[in-house]
Amino acid sequence: MTELARRVLDGDPRALARAATAIENRSAAAESLLKELFPHTGRASIIGITGAPGAGKSTLTDRLVHELRREDKRVGVLAVDPTSPYTGGAFLGDRIRMLSHHADPGVFIRSMATRGHLGGLAAATTDMALLLDAAGKEVVLIETVGVGQDEVEIAKLADVTVVVLVPGMGDDVQAIKAGIMEIADVFVINKSDQPGPDRLEREILALQSLSTRHDGWVPPLVRTVATEGQGVAETLAAMRSFLALAGAKDRAVANWSLRLREMLRERLLEQFANIDFQAAAAEVAARRSDPYTIIDAWTKQFQH
DSSP, X not given: OOHHHHHHHTTOXXXXXXXXXXXXXXXXXXXXXXXXXXXXXXXXXXEEXXXXXXXXXXXXXXXXHHHHHHTTOOEEEEEEEOBOTTTSSBSSOTTTSOGGGXXXXXXXXXXXXXXXXXXXOOTTHHHHHHHHHHTTOSEEEEEOOOOGGGGGGGGGTOSEEXXXXXXXXXXXHHHIIIIIHHHOSEEEEOSTTSSOHHHHHHHHHHHHHTOOOTTOOOOOEEEOBGGGTBTHHHHHHHHHHHHHHSOHXXXXXXXXXXXXHHHHHHHHHHHTTTOXXXXXXXXXXXXXXXXXXXXXXXXXXXHO
């Protein structure tokens, strides 16, 4: 085993930061490191926190970290941020978020840039979650950008998905109708001290009554005022209820089936990195070629 892998398994924060950078930059050493670490994963609970921008996801995440640290749980936080068009890095850095935890050795916080990846999840998020798992973090919180229905990607990674809504934003219920309804394991109505939480709760319950999940779980609704710490313990309890009832083995197989598809898709796209998609698109748009012939040519090239 390499020295870096040993240090990560020991929970060394410097080694963890170094490994995280290698993973996010897709360096050559990252994959071999992850292969070494993978047998030591599978113990952490992966919690996805998603919802519309402005719903208070960061504040709720911060409060959940406080609650988990009170229980002496080791926590990792991945904050997936929009990409800066100038640097390619995350707009919102670690120092801006959750400043109260920066000196806590039991908490590791990493901001990640989406780098244009659709769905609000950075391509390296799965690998980063595995890294934190191997480093002994008992809970990994993944807070996503919040860009509407594309947020369903979080369900492919998380053991439990929390959808954060706020009263008075019609976009929230539209987002639920567009697909988030299917992936929510827990609904949190944050900022519930503002006008309208009763109406929002009724709308969610009405939507729930129109469909049933294959696992029989009815996602609970928890009201919070994250800035005041209200409802945070109840949110944690709701998440744990789902984790306790969900068929852990079956869910793990289903999640890995989805993740493997995504990892294969990403690997194949890397193999085709040199293809001039723009030139091919021009050929198709001008009807000088058809998309089927072009795709056939590309796949034959890959087979050789």
